[in-house]
Amino acid sequence: MEVGEGRNSTTVTWFILVGFSEFPKLTVFLFSIFLGIYLMTMFWNLGLIVLIKIDSYLHTPMYYFLNKLAFLDMGYVSLSSPKMLSDFFQKQKSISVTGCLMQYFFLSSFGLTETCLLVSMAYDRYAAICNPLLYTAIMSPTHCLKIMVGSGITGCCGSFIQLCGLLQLHFCGPNVINHFFCDLPQLMMLSCSDTFFLQVIISVIAVIYGIASVLIITISYGYIIASILKISSAKGRSKAFNTCASHLTTVILFYGSSTFVYLCPSSDYSLSQSKLASVVYTVVIPMLNPLIYSLRNKEIKDALDRWKKRIFS
Template identity: 70%
Template sequence: MTGGRNNTITKFILVGFSDFPKLKLILFIIFLGTYLSTVVWNLCLIILIRINPYLHTPMYFFLSNLSFLDFCYVTSTTPKMLSGFFQKHRSITFVGCTMQYFVFSSLGLAECCLLAAMAYDRYAAICNPLLYTAIMSPSLCVHMVVGAYITGLLGSLIQLCAIVQLHFCGPNIINHFICDLPQLLVLSCSETFPLQVLKFVIAVIFGLASVLVILISYGYIFGTILKISSVEGRSKAFNTCASHLTAVTLFFGSGLFVYMHPSSDISKGYDKMASVFYTVVIPMLNPLIYSLRNKEIKDALKRCKKRCFSYFHC
């Protein structure tokens, strides 16, 4: 499996966090708790938005889809990572490895597009409040979300077609907890420069283009906020954007760090920590970021609690 160039690799070994043997149990408990919290919080937010008619607006439609993406995203990587803590041989087949990358890459690219769509939604709400309902029609919202899913799928499919053309002859040890593209490029015996260029182009198209849309939207938003005369009005307008800005900064900051630097730098191990952040931590933080500063979600939670209390005390 790890021999000379005449061998063909059919399985990879995921190192994961085996270089911290004394912290194995602690890390497992932390990641398991984080995963369960992520699943519960995102599913609860989806259900809350679904059952509460006050939250049937474009903003919360996008937010429910963001929670769905985060739920699928963390589920595509974390269970495999958790199982590796107690496996002597942390192997994954080449097909399983490429499919794992295809799934979480599709979800990640779709989230880039969705965050850009959410920025446009905030622009329409703050800069054109009288036309907001007409601009952000239900059909447009559905088209934007479906477009984000399809675009993410196509972007990942292009990379998958390039990955399956690579030849792997050894070694087969991936110094990571997931099958990510930078690690596969390092292990390949094929010429990887075209795929590295493709990786950079995809990162530019989805990452920088989405960031550009977000920056332009918020440029107009901040200009509009500064024109608001009352302090209370400016504060209310800014609070509607603060959660989204926080989520954007965390997601794009960690993601661009991993996918925009050369693959040869991965030996430093910095990207493993960054990957933990955007594959495990951010999906858990997003529902909290959007809930803790959001009065409408807090009110919806209170109404839900009252209904549950009334139901169980009938």
């Protein structure tokens, strides 16, 4: 820490990430588990991206968005896991204030972009099931590209606004973050500045990106379920439900864990719970997403079978 000019306090220039150091006897075990999860996440998501790219039968809007979701999951997990893995065997688990803020900025950008993408995927399912005759026109390649670019820009804007609020904070100690990455609640707890302005920003973003997106997804699936129930064929209803079940599972896991992290009280007990929930949405969910979409998806299974036959023949 450095002495701040014109202040009687000190200015923090480094943060200490506690990570999972409270379990010293489990260091090797936890490292092995998280390394395995990280490698599987990268392998499965990259495999899904490649499969969607090379198989012409999967060149549809639904798989276009799934391709981008896999890319976001790879980026999201790569922003936190490598640092966490290296810290397992570091005596000084430090990160600069600038590095900490930038890590949160990119994590937030990927997270908010994924929020927008999940809304887009719900809209895609709505268009496919409720307006099948107009689906090709509604979800044209140009329109899909605009949605994806808009999601990325919207996510980055929301994250940049939070970064501007964070840059107004002053950190004068302590500098220990009880987490494995730089997250907003922990940074606000360590600040010795007034965080009211940042709390207002967070509330506005929570309404726009959280409540509004959940509301849009809920309304979309209300129309989708009503349309599915009108399908006379049991096989048709089952197929329609299966195409939506994977997306709904992802939505519930993503919003459930992230809501717990950002809405729970900041006691020592809840901090441990928050760390566990953060593991779910930053490490586990990116690994599960390709499995959730692949195991219940006949088109993905058929594409895998086609390419297995081509490879082994």
